Amino acid sequence: xxxxxIRNVTRCFGDFTxxxxxxxxxxxxxxxxxxxxxxxxxxxxxxMIAGFDxxxxxxxxxxxxxxxxxxPEKRPIHTVFQSYALFPHMTVADxxxxxxxxxxxxxxEISSRVREALDDVRLANFGNRFPQELSGGQKQxxxxxxxxxxxxxxxxxxxxxxxxxxxxREEMQIELINLQKERGVTFVFITHAQNEALALxxxxxxxxxxxxxxxxxxxxxxxxxxxxFVADFIGKISIMNAQVLEAAPAHLKLSxxxxxxxxSPTKENVKMGDTGVLAIRPEQVRISHHAEEVELKNHFIxxxxxxxxxxxxxxxxxxxxxxxxxxxxxxxxxxxxxxxFEAGDPVAVSWRHDAGTFLND
Amino acid sequence: xxxxxxxxxxxxxxxxxxxPLLFLLVFFVAPSLIMxxxxxxxxxEFGGLAPIAAPAGAVHGEYGLTLETYQFFFSDIxxxxxxxxxxxxxxxxxxxxxxxxxxxxxxxxxxxxxxxxLMVLLVVLPFASNFLIRxxxxxxxxxxxxxxxxxxNAVLGAFGxxxxxxxxxxxxxxxxxxxVHLPFMVLPLYTNLEKHDPALLDAAQDLGANAWQRFWRVTxxxxxxxxxxxxxxxxxxxxxxxxxxxxxxxxxxxxxxNLIKDQFLGTRDWPFGSTLSIMLTLAVLAITGLAxxxxxxxxxxxx
Numbered sequence: 001x002x003x004x005x006i007r008n009v010t011r012c013f014g015d016f017t018x019x020x021x022x023x024x025x026x027x028x029x030x031x032x033x034x035x036x037x038x039x040x041x042x043x044x045x046x047x048m049i050a051g052f053d054x055x056x057x058x059x060x061x062x063x064x065x066x067x068x069x070x071x072p073e074k075r076p077i078h079t080v081f082q083s084y085a086l087f088p089h090m091t092v093a094d095x096x097x098x099x100x101x102x103x104x105x106x107x108x109e110i111s112s113r114v115r116e117a118l119d120d121v122r123l124a125n126f127g128n129r130f131p132q133e134l135s136g137g138q139k140q141x142x143x144x145x146x147x148x149x150x151x152x153x154x155x156x157x158x159x160x161x162x163x164x165x166x167x168x169r170e171e172m173q174i175e176l177i178n179l180q181k182e183r184g185v186t187f188v189f190i191t192h193a194q195n196e197a198l199a200l201x202x203x204x205x206x207x208x209x210x211x212x213x214x215x216x217x218x219x220x221x222x223x224x225x226x227x228x229f230v231a232d233f234i235g236k237i238s239i240m241n242a243q244v245l246e247a248a249p250a251h252l253k254l255s256x257x258x259x260x261x262x263x264s265p266t267k268e269n270v271k272m273g274d275t276g277v278l279a280i281r282p283e284q285v286r287i288s289h290h291a292e293e294v295e296l297k298n299h300f301i302x303x304x305x306x307x308x309x310x311x312x313x314x315x316x317x318x319x320x321x322x323x324x325x326x327x328x329x330x331x332x333x334x335x336x337x338x339x340x341f342e343a344g345d346p347v348a349v350s351w352r353h354d355a356g357t358f359l360n361d
Numbered sequence: 362x363x364x365x366x367x368x369x370x371x372x373x374x375x376x377x378x379x380x381p382l383l384f385l386l387v388f389f390v391a392p393s394l395i396m397x398x399x400x401x402x403x404x405x406e407f408g409g410l411a412p413i414a415a416p417a418g419a420v421h422g423e424y425g426l427t428l429e430t431y432q433f434f435f436s437d438i439x440x441x442x443x444x445x446x447x448x449x450x451x452x453x454x455x456x457x458x459x460x461x462x463x464x465x466x467x468x469x470x471x472x473x474x475x476x477x478x479l480m481v482l483l484v485v486l487p488f489a490s491n492f493l494i495r496x497x498x499x500x501x502x503x504x505x506x507x508x509x510x511x512x513x514n515a516v517l518g519a520f521g522x523x524x525x526x527x528x529x530x531x532x533x534x535x536x537x538x539x540x541v542h543l544p545f546m547v548l549p550l551y552t553n554l555e556k557h558d559p560a561l562l563d564a565a566q567d568l569g570a571n572a573w574q575r576f577w578r579v580t581x582x583x584x585x586x587x588x589x590x591x592x593x594x595x596x597x598x599x600x601x602x603x604x605x606x607x608x609x610x611x612x613x614x615x616x617x618x619n620l621i622k623d624q625f626l627g628t629r630d631w632p633f634g635s636t637l638s639i640m641l642t643l644a645v646l647a648i649t650g651l652a653x654x655x656x657x658x659x660x661x662x663x664x
Contacts, residue, residue, distance in 0.1 A: 073567070074569075098565070098578075
């Protein structure tokens with residue numbers, strides 16, 4: 001039995017359907033992420049799991065028990081809030097002790113559990129500080145410790161890393177993964193940052209307009225987006241209109257207007273004549289000076305429109321003869337000063353026959 | 362560059378805050394000193410003050426400086442009693458104001474934003490009419506022939522209790538004090554409660570706190586600065602208030618304020634009136650000092 005089961009949950013605010021018939025089941029010990037743009041319904045869903053909001057239809061079951069009549073304070077579910085929501089009038093230790101006090105834990109046990117929790121988040125000497133005296137990352141760790149100290153069945157994390165700068169965020173991501181592994185607590189994480197979701201999660205539900213667009217492991221979400229929204233939302237991707245010429249068991253043969261034939265991996269439920277788009281990731285596209293050097297099946301000539309140098313890699317934007325633009329990623333792995341293709345250079349772009357995805361309209 | 366800016370800033374700061382500071386200093390410190398000096402002198406024959414140096418040819422009368430008024434103050438238990446009673450009335454008014462104002466302030470703070478200003482306006486609206494007129498209105502409301510009095514006595518009568526007179530009593534004084542000072546408690550409380558982050562209550566609930574625990578462990582401790590400033594704004598003016606006991610109180614309801622007023626306007630004993638004022642100021646300073654010290658552990662470090 002799944003730890004948390006969301007069954008056909010719908011929540012409307014007036015005419016607006018924030019969560020639309022969503023069903024998800026989350027296993028114990030999982031790091032599960034709800035990913036989507038703002039307004040996609042992930043926060044509403046999180047509030048319903050926590051008990052701050054109730055579904056209009058459907059059920060939320062924890063350990064098989066319907067949570068409908070259980071108020072937030074009675075649910076064995078804790079939340080790490082986006083703003084941390086640390087109590088400003090309590091010390092760090094008192095903040096962490098709060099859920100234990102509410103649960104009626106004995107003072108002796110509270111002090112030992114708080115000490116343990118402070119050690120876990122490497123804040124052993126900060127127990128007597130007030131939240132205002134901590135840095136953003138430290139506050140964040142206090143919030144994690146407070147959420148975990150009473151060993152909830154489920155920890156909800158509402159964009160907890162959103163307020164941190166990029167470097168600190170990466171550190172906290174690693175810390176979060178370790179914390180989750182050590183404690184074995186089930187995490188439901190919500191974020192709009194796709195790289196964060198990919199880095200942290202066991203499974204991701206990509207949400208849009210109140211619906212789950214795709215629910216899968218990070219590598220499958222990235223590598224095999226189910227539709228155009230997921231492809232577009234997760235990572236960078238180039239998209240070209242295409243029509244299926246041939247749906248063989250091993251591959252698809254597509255026709256891209258003004259370009260010609262493209263081979264792409266086969267996909268279920270695609271048949272000859274289907275229209276849609278060919279989506280291809282920049283890192284799968286190779287860029288070279290001359291078409292003759294290329295031995296890959298899909299290769300075309302184009303012209304460099306511009307490039308984006310970001311240190312480790314350079315992204316080139318290449319215009320194809322049909323006017324479509326395709327991005328190609330080139331690692332700056334050569335020693336010394338990187339040599340670039342310049343804007344206006346004629347180049348060849350190519351990709352493997354098993355790269356790219358055809359997405360039906 | 363930055364240093365120069367800082368210096369210019371400092372000068373600008375003093376230019377802006379200097380005049381009001383000077384104003385407060387001059388008009389608080391100077392009167393206090395005058396009052397202290399007055400309390401050390403002898404009353405004049407026909408009120409006012411006796412000259413410090415005996416005029417030429419004076420046969421009798423008292424001149425110079427003296428501690429007589431202070432001796433007088435401490436020699437009669439009556440004054441201590443009036444002080445004590447005033448403090449009791451002030452404390453009771455403060456407590457009643459707090460109990461009445463807190464739910465109201467909480468209600469306003471948690472209302473929808475667009476209604477809050479209107480509700481605050483309603484709280485301060487009584488200030489639009491004259492204070493004395495409002496106190497006289499209470500005279501009518503509490504008077505023996507009022508609907509309110511009849512109703513109270515009818516209810517008491519039903520339980521076999523003898524009719525009571527509401528007006529000219531300590532009860533009436535307390536009602537008047539609370540009525541006049543309630544907004545002074547509501548406003549600082551509201552200002553404080555309105556700033557509370559609602560996420561804190563969500564967090565408390567999420568971590569297992571029921572409604573009472575959320576109030577007692579989060580809202581109340583965070584509101585203490587508002588409670589203290591509201592209490593000071595009620596307690597101190599009530600201590601010195603003479604109009605309310607004058608109008609609504611009975612003969613036994615004399616408070617410090619009445620005593621001081623009588624010394625200046627009735628008995629015309631300025632030195633003793635000044636002594637009483639000095640004692641009141643000292644008492645208020647002592648109490649606010651104590652309150653500030655007591656409030657210290659709850660003080661929240663600013664960001």
